[in-house]
Amino acid sequence: MVTTGALLHGDIARHLEFNASEHPVALQLGGAVPEELASAARLGEQWGYQEINLNCGCPSDRVQNGRFGACLMSEPQLVRDCLQAMQDAVSIPVTIKHRTGIDQQNSYSVLRDFVGIVSDSGCEVFIVHARNAWLQGLSPKENREVPPLHYDWVYQLKQDFPDLTIVLNGGLTSLADCEAVLPHVDGVMLGRAPYQNPWLLAAVDHVLFADKARHRTRSDVLEDLIPYIEAMCEDGARLHHMTRHVLGLFQHQPGGRQFRRHLSENAHRPEADTDTLRAAIALTRRTDQLA
Secondary structure (H helix, E strand, O other): OEEHHHHHHOOHHHHHOOOHHHOOOEEEEEOOOHHHHHHHHHHHHHOOOOEEEEEEOOOOHHHHHOOOHHHHHHOHHHHHHHHHHHHHHOOOOEEEEEEEEEOOOOOHHHHHHHHHHHHOOOOOEEEEEEEEEOOOOOOHHHHOOOOOEOHHHHHHHHHHOOOOEEEEEOOOOOHHHHHHHHHHOOEEEOOHHHHHOHHHHHHHHHHHHOOOOOOOOHHHHHHHHHHHHHHHHHOOOOHHHHHHHHOOOOOOOOOHHHHHHHHHHHOOOOOOOHHHHHHHHHOOOOOOOOO
């Protein structure tokens, strides 16, 4: 998530620059002023993003103080106006990510009414984190784990709004979880699970889209990453800025602890380069398993 203030008054390149290999890539915006969101969305399109998403799900105190994120669910008319302004400003899809409600709301009708009002903007894609956001008393981490899941509410949204694209997020930790909910919605979004265990994504095309399985190892994937890392390092990036995102690649695998330790202890050093990563890969080669 990037706030409108950061884009309109800060270093645009720092926030929006990305590598072409990341496509397709979406930009999520945090804000509550339609005109500012429209300007930020326009910047996103100019920088090559293929989707602009409005954040109506983050519960952190800082976000609440800025009057955006999950607290916007109490102002569906404002959310509608924000999305309308964003859509008027760009030609790429504008979507929304939100919760099932806020605080102790325990009524599907509140969620249904929110989606009904917001959809009047013309927004067609609703990514629903299937938990309420508790604005007081829970940390952002606890807000991803403590409030109960309401998958049934998300399923009902699809029934009540068949023309909308309803995507379910929250509590999904495996591809089996995804397969279980996909008959009821149009898509799923995985967040923390693949970040903690990136190899979870290796079988997505085969399991969920029936593509032919590719027999590759985790080491193969890292070897493919090396040219990208070399290019980024030449541009001044530090190795640990990239390797910290793959520390979980060998999760629950023999050699995984040594892999993580080597990178944690060495990737931050000024002289660290792809040889540091190759040394970490070498610690796993004897035990790396084929997918």
